[in-house]
Amino acid sequence: QQQVKQSPQSLIVQKGGISIINCAYENTAFDYFPWYQQFPGKGPALLIAIRPDVSEKKEGRFTISFNKSAKQFSLHIMDSQPGDSATYFCAASEEGGSEKLVFGKGTKLTVNP
Protein backbone atom coordinates (compact mmCIF):
# COMPACT_ATOMS: atom_id res chain seq x y z
CA GLN A 1 0.00 0.00 0.00
CA GLN A 2 1.54 3.25 -1.15
CA GLN A 3 1.02 5.77 1.61
CA VAL A 4 2.30 8.82 -0.30
CA LYS A 5 1.26 9.31 -3.92
CA GLN A 6 3.27 11.73 -6.04
CA SER A 7 2.51 13.24 -9.44
CA PRO A 8 3.49 13.82 -12.13
CA GLN A 9 6.14 11.19 -12.76
CA SER A 10 8.03 13.57 -15.03
CA LEU A 11 7.81 17.28 -15.78
CA ILE A 12 9.37 19.49 -18.43
CA VAL A 13 9.41 23.25 -17.85
CA GLN A 14 10.97 26.15 -19.66
CA LYS A 15 13.53 28.32 -17.91
CA GLY A 16 11.77 30.98 -15.86
CA GLY A 17 8.56 28.96 -15.58
CA ILE A 18 6.82 27.52 -12.53
CA SER A 19 7.25 23.84 -11.66
CA ILE A 20 4.48 22.24 -9.60
CA ILE A 21 4.67 18.78 -8.04
CA ASN A 22 1.81 17.30 -6.05
CA CYS A 23 1.58 14.70 -3.30
CA ALA A 24 -1.28 13.08 -1.42
CA TYR A 25 -1.12 11.03 1.74
CA GLU A 26 -3.41 8.64 3.60
CA ASN A 27 -2.04 8.37 7.12
CA THR A 28 -3.52 11.13 9.28
CA ALA A 29 -0.80 10.54 11.88
CA PHE A 30 1.78 12.09 9.54
CA ASP A 31 2.90 15.43 10.95
CA TYR A 32 6.04 16.29 9.02
CA PHE A 33 6.26 16.69 5.24
CA PRO A 34 9.70 17.27 3.68
CA TRP A 35 10.73 17.58 0.07
CA TYR A 36 14.04 16.17 -1.08
CA GLN A 37 16.04 16.93 -4.23
CA GLN A 38 18.23 14.23 -5.72
CA PHE A 39 20.80 14.60 -8.48
CA PRO A 40 22.16 11.56 -10.36
CA GLY A 41 24.76 9.71 -8.31
CA LYS A 42 23.92 11.64 -5.15
CA GLY A 43 21.79 11.06 -2.10
CA PRO A 44 18.57 13.00 -1.46
CA ALA A 45 19.14 16.51 -0.08
CA LEU A 46 16.54 18.19 2.12
CA LEU A 47 15.02 21.12 0.27
CA ILE A 48 12.18 22.39 2.42
CA ALA A 49 9.74 20.93 4.94
CA ILE A 50 6.38 21.83 6.47
CA ARG A 51 4.29 20.82 9.46
CA PRO A 52 0.46 20.71 9.37
CA ASP A 53 -0.02 23.75 11.59
CA VAL A 54 0.78 26.04 8.63
CA SER A 55 -0.71 26.12 5.13
CA GLU A 56 2.29 27.50 3.29
CA LYS A 57 6.05 27.80 3.72
CA LYS A 58 8.39 29.69 1.41
CA GLU A 59 12.17 29.51 1.16
CA GLY A 60 13.61 31.49 -1.72
CA ARG A 61 12.15 30.17 -4.98
CA PHE A 62 10.66 27.09 -3.28
CA THR A 63 7.20 27.06 -1.70
CA ILE A 64 5.25 24.24 -0.05
CA SER A 65 1.46 24.51 0.00
CA PHE A 66 -0.34 22.24 2.46
CA ASN A 67 -4.05 21.30 2.57
CA LYS A 68 -4.71 19.29 5.71
CA SER A 69 -8.39 18.58 5.00
CA ALA A 70 -7.60 17.24 1.54
CA LYS A 71 -4.48 15.45 2.78
CA GLN A 72 -2.46 16.98 -0.03
CA PHE A 73 0.69 19.06 -0.31
CA SER A 74 2.62 20.48 -3.21
CA LEU A 75 5.98 21.96 -4.13
CA HIS A 76 6.16 25.07 -6.29
CA ILE A 77 9.46 26.11 -7.86
CA MET A 78 9.29 29.67 -9.10
CA ASP A 79 11.56 31.00 -11.86
CA SER A 80 12.75 27.45 -12.60
CA GLN A 81 16.39 27.18 -13.71
CA PRO A 82 18.29 24.47 -15.63
CA GLY A 83 20.21 23.79 -12.41
CA ASP A 84 16.92 22.73 -10.81
CA SER A 85 16.80 19.73 -13.15
CA ALA A 86 16.76 16.78 -10.74
CA THR A 87 14.41 14.22 -9.23
CA TYR A 88 12.18 15.52 -6.46
CA PHE A 89 10.68 13.36 -3.74
CA CYS A 90 7.95 14.24 -1.31
CA ALA A 91 7.93 12.37 1.97
CA ALA A 92 6.01 12.15 5.22
CA SER A 93 6.66 10.94 8.72
CA GLU A 94 5.10 10.74 12.15
CA GLU A 95 6.60 12.21 15.30
CA GLY A 96 8.10 15.27 13.65
CA GLY A 97 10.68 13.91 11.24
CA SER A 98 13.14 11.74 13.11
CA GLU A 99 10.84 8.78 12.56
CA LYS A 100 10.91 6.74 9.37
CA LEU A 101 10.24 8.69 6.21
CA VAL A 102 7.67 7.39 3.72
CA PHE A 103 8.59 8.61 0.24
CA GLY A 104 6.64 9.20 -2.94
CA LYS A 105 7.93 7.64 -6.15
CA GLY A 106 9.58 10.83 -7.34
CA THR A 107 9.21 13.40 -10.11
CA LYS A 108 11.94 13.89 -12.67
CA LEU A 109 12.08 17.61 -13.46
CA THR A 110 13.76 18.88 -16.59
CA VAL A 111 14.16 22.64 -17.03
CA ASN A 112 14.99 23.58 -20.60
CA PRO A 113 17.21 26.64 -21.21
Place this chain on the structure above:
Amino acid sequence: DAGVTQSPTHLIKTRGQQVTLRCSPKSGHDTVSWYQQALGQGPQFIFQYYEEEERQRGNFPDRFSGHQFPNYSSELNVNALLLGDSALYLCASTNGGWGNQPQHFGDGTRLSIL
Protein backbone atom coordinates in the same frame (compact mmCIF):
# COMPACT_ATOMS: atom_id res chain seq x y z
CA ASP B 1 31.63 19.82 9.09
CA ALA B 2 31.45 16.39 7.49
CA GLY B 3 28.07 15.20 6.38
CA VAL B 4 26.89 11.60 6.28
CA THR B 5 29.57 9.37 4.77
CA GLN B 6 29.01 5.90 3.36
CA SER B 7 31.38 3.19 2.17
CA PRO B 8 31.97 1.65 -0.22
CA THR B 9 30.45 3.73 -3.01
CA HIS B 10 29.98 0.74 -5.30
CA LEU B 11 29.90 -2.99 -4.69
CA ILE B 12 29.34 -6.02 -6.91
CA LYS B 13 28.29 -9.34 -5.38
CA THR B 14 26.82 -12.60 -6.60
CA ARG B 15 23.63 -14.31 -5.48
CA GLY B 16 23.88 -16.04 -2.11
CA GLN B 17 26.76 -13.92 -0.86
CA GLN B 18 26.71 -11.63 2.15
CA VAL B 19 27.50 -7.91 2.21
CA THR B 20 28.26 -5.25 4.83
CA LEU B 21 27.73 -1.55 4.18
CA ARG B 22 29.01 1.20 6.47
CA CYS B 23 27.80 4.63 7.50
CA SER B 24 29.20 7.47 9.58
CA PRO B 25 26.56 9.97 10.68
CA LYS B 26 26.78 13.72 10.39
CA SER B 27 28.67 15.34 13.25
CA GLY B 28 26.38 15.78 16.24
CA HIS B 29 23.89 13.14 15.09
CA ASP B 30 23.29 9.94 17.03
CA THR B 31 20.45 8.26 15.12
CA VAL B 32 20.98 6.36 11.89
CA SER B 33 18.39 5.08 9.44
CA TRP B 34 18.91 2.88 6.39
CA TYR B 35 16.88 3.06 3.19
CA GLN B 36 16.83 1.00 -0.01
CA GLN B 37 16.26 2.87 -3.27
CA ALA B 38 15.51 0.75 -6.31
CA LEU B 39 16.13 2.29 -9.73
CA GLY B 40 13.47 4.86 -10.54
CA GLN B 41 11.78 4.56 -7.14
CA GLY B 42 11.68 6.49 -3.90
CA PRO B 43 13.73 5.31 -0.92
CA GLN B 44 12.14 2.63 1.27
CA PHE B 45 12.81 2.52 5.00
CA ILE B 46 14.70 -0.55 6.23
CA PHE B 47 15.37 0.22 9.90
CA GLN B 48 16.58 2.85 12.35
CA TYR B 49 19.18 2.62 15.11
CA TYR B 50 19.33 4.75 18.24
CA GLU B 51 21.43 4.11 21.34
CA GLU B 52 22.85 1.00 19.65
CA GLU B 53 19.42 -0.62 19.37
CA GLU B 54 17.02 -1.12 16.48
CA ARG B 55 14.22 1.32 17.21
CA GLN B 56 12.04 0.90 14.13
CA ARG B 57 11.91 -1.57 11.27
CA GLY B 58 10.29 -1.45 7.86
CA ASN B 59 8.89 -4.31 5.81
CA PHE B 60 12.19 -6.07 5.07
CA PRO B 61 13.08 -9.73 5.75
CA ASP B 62 15.42 -10.88 8.48
CA ARG B 63 18.19 -11.21 5.89
CA PHE B 64 18.62 -7.49 6.50
CA SER B 65 20.26 -6.74 9.82
CA GLY B 66 22.19 -3.89 11.29
CA HIS B 67 24.33 -2.62 14.06
CA GLN B 68 25.18 0.71 15.65
CA PHE B 69 28.48 1.29 17.40
CA PRO B 70 29.20 3.49 20.46
CA ASN B 71 30.54 6.23 18.15
CA TYR B 72 27.09 6.23 16.42
CA SER B 73 28.40 4.78 13.16
CA SER B 74 26.36 1.94 11.71
CA GLU B 75 26.54 -1.13 9.50
CA LEU B 76 23.92 -2.72 7.29
CA ASN B 77 24.33 -6.44 6.67
CA VAL B 78 22.46 -8.38 4.01
CA ASN B 79 22.71 -12.19 3.89
CA ALA B 80 21.84 -14.62 1.11
CA LEU B 81 21.78 -11.90 -1.53
CA LEU B 82 19.08 -12.00 -4.19
CA LEU B 83 19.03 -10.33 -7.60
CA GLY B 84 16.26 -8.09 -6.26
CA ASP B 85 18.59 -6.68 -3.63
CA SER B 86 20.35 -4.67 -6.35
CA ALA B 87 19.74 -1.05 -5.36
CA LEU B 88 21.20 2.13 -3.92
CA TYR B 89 21.45 1.82 -0.15
CA LEU B 90 21.16 5.12 1.64
CA CYS B 91 22.05 6.03 5.18
CA ALA B 92 20.41 9.00 6.90
CA SER B 93 21.26 10.53 10.25
CA THR B 94 19.51 12.85 12.67
CA ASN B 95 19.62 13.93 16.29
CA GLY B 96 18.30 11.49 18.87
CA GLY B 97 15.07 11.59 20.74
CA TRP B 98 11.71 12.10 19.13
CA GLY B 99 10.45 14.80 16.87
CA ASN B 100 11.41 17.95 15.02
CA GLN B 101 14.73 16.79 13.60
CA PRO B 102 15.25 16.42 9.84
CA GLN B 103 17.13 13.49 8.37
CA HIS B 104 20.26 14.08 6.30
CA PHE B 105 21.31 11.53 3.70
CA GLY B 106 24.64 10.26 2.45
CA ASP B 107 25.32 9.59 -1.22
CA GLY B 108 24.71 5.88 -0.81
CA THR B 109 26.29 2.57 -1.75
CA ARG B 110 25.34 1.21 -5.16
CA LEU B 111 25.00 -2.58 -4.75
CA SER B 112 24.82 -4.76 -7.84
CA ILE B 113 23.99 -8.46 -7.61
CA LEU B 114 25.06 -10.70 -10.49
